[in-house]
Amino acid sequence: MINNKILLVDDEEGIRKVLSIVIADIGYEVHTAENAKEALEIFRKESPSIVLTDIKMPGMDGITLLRKIKNENPETEVIMITGHGDMELAVKSLKYEATDFITKPIDDTILEVSLKRSCERILTRQKLKEYTESLEALVREKAAIQDRLSSLGLMVSSISHGIKGLLTGLDGGIYLLDSGLIKKKDDQINEGLGIIKVMTERIKKMILDILFYAKERKSEWEETDVTDFANEVADVVEKKMQDHHIEFLRDFDSESGVFEADVSALRSALINILENATDACAEDKSESSKKIIFSAKKEGNSIRFGIQDDGIGMDEEKREKIFTLFFSSKKEKGTGLGLFIANKIITRHGGTIKVDSAPGQGTFFHIKLPKKIPQQLKIPSSMKS
Numbered sequence: 001m002i003n004n005k006i007l008l009v010d011d012e013e014g015i016r017k018v019l020s021i022v023i024a025d026i027g028y029e030v031h032t033a034e035n036a037k038e039a040l041e042i043f044r045k046e047s048p049s050i051v052l053t054d055i056k057m058p059g060m061d062g063i064t065l066l067r068k069i070k071n072e073n074p075e076t077e078v079i080m081i082t083g084h085g086d087m088e089l090a091v092k093s094l095k096y097e098a099t100d101f102i103t104k105p106i107d108d109t110i111l112e113v114s115l116k117r118s119c120e121r122i123l124t125r126q127k128l129k130e131y132t133e134s135l136e137a138l139v140r141e142k143a144a145i146q147d148r149l150s151s152l153g154l155m156v157s158s159i160s161h162g163i164k165g166l167l168t169g170l171d172g173g174i175y176l177l178d179s180g181l182i183k184k185k186d187d188q189i190n191e192g193l194g195i196i197k198v199m200t201e202r203i204k205k206m207i208l209d210i211l212f213y214a215k216e217r218k219s220e221w222e223e224t225d226v227t228d229f230a231n232e233v234a235d236v237v238e239k240k241m242q243d244h245h246i247e248f249l250r251d252f253d254s255e256s257g258v259f260e261a262d263v264s265a266l267r268s269a270l271i272n273i274l275e276n277a278t279d280a281c282a283e284d285k286s287e288s289s290k291k292i293i294f295s296a297k298k299e300g301n302s303i304r305f306g307i308q309d310d311g312i313g314m315d316e317e318k319r320e321k322i323f324t325l326f327f328s329s330k331k332e333k334g335t336g337l338g339l340f341i342a343n344k345i346i347t348r349h350g351g352t353i354k355v356d357s358a359p360g361q362g363t364f365f366h367i368k369l370p371k372k373i374p375q376q377l378k379i380p381s382s383m384k385s
Helices: 013-026 036-046 062-072 084-095 108-183 186-214 226-243 263-283 316-321 338-348
Strands: 005-009 029-033 050-054 077-082 100-103 222-225 246-252 258-261 290-299 302-309 352-357 363-370
Touching: 005 013, 005 036, 013 029, 013 050, 013 108, 029 036, 036 050, 036 062, 050 062, 050 108, 062 077, 062 084, 077 084, 077 108, 084 100, 100 108, 108 186, 222 226, 226 246, 226 258, 226 263, 226 290, 246 263, 258 263, 258 363, 263 290, 263 302, 263 338, 263 363, 316 352, 338 352
Parallel strands: 005 029, 005 050, 050 077, 077 100, 246 290
Antiparallel strands: 222 258, 290 302, 302 363, 352 363
């Protein structure tokens, strides 16, 4: 918006008084200065949209004042007041981006036209700025839509491939079950049922991951006991570990107290990581027994969760990509959503996740979360300016 302030600078008091009356009658708030030094002080305090200054003044002249004003605020419109013998200086002032110049004695109509032209320049510049900002916003929005569509295309491709593998496995389980029922072979029936259960569980997990990724949910922050929370998470995954004959150890510090979290989301993140650890152990075909350690401890103003397995481990390339959207080290068994979502949830909590791993040496996920969620993280993104 244009403020209605005008700074009038002239060393002659009579001119200042007369022009102040004329300019005030037009509808402006007038501030006056008798020299350039005083003018700069008023300019910095009042920030007028328009400065009207004499070219020739004792001490600092109008050209120098013009250059200083333009240096501090290039968008200020400066009109030069000249005498008939100052035309060369007036033309020079235009090179330093003066808006206009008017000659003494000043005609009221010419002054009003010059002020109006200055206001039109300010309005045009503001409209251009608003248009540019709107255009930039549209470009950003278009880029965001394109990114989303690109991600959607990748997701559809990844999920389609994953679903195809799961359905193939489900068909295999159903075939074994049917064949076992026909031949009345209990071992074949049990094998078929086992495969169907595994495939069903994977399809369920895939759907939950897709729903979480596709729809941004509002975080529900609450205080919860660290040990109780950790035990709830452990209870969910323990049965699957037992099915794979994996030893599962809980190492929870009962003195950890409470912490603040979006319990449902964080539970999902840790379960994702624990299931990833389970798969890593199950994939290791060596004869050695497998073990997963799930720990939760207080560390200053933070809570540190640890998930350590002695499964197949990962090389450097996989470690760098495991939190990347749609990257999966499980080939057809994974969608590339689980660890991506887990990392996103932990980041939303103001936490960090670090991974130590090497082929054949297992993997250790270090998750560090604040006991108290920072206030700025609780504000929905749609409400942030």
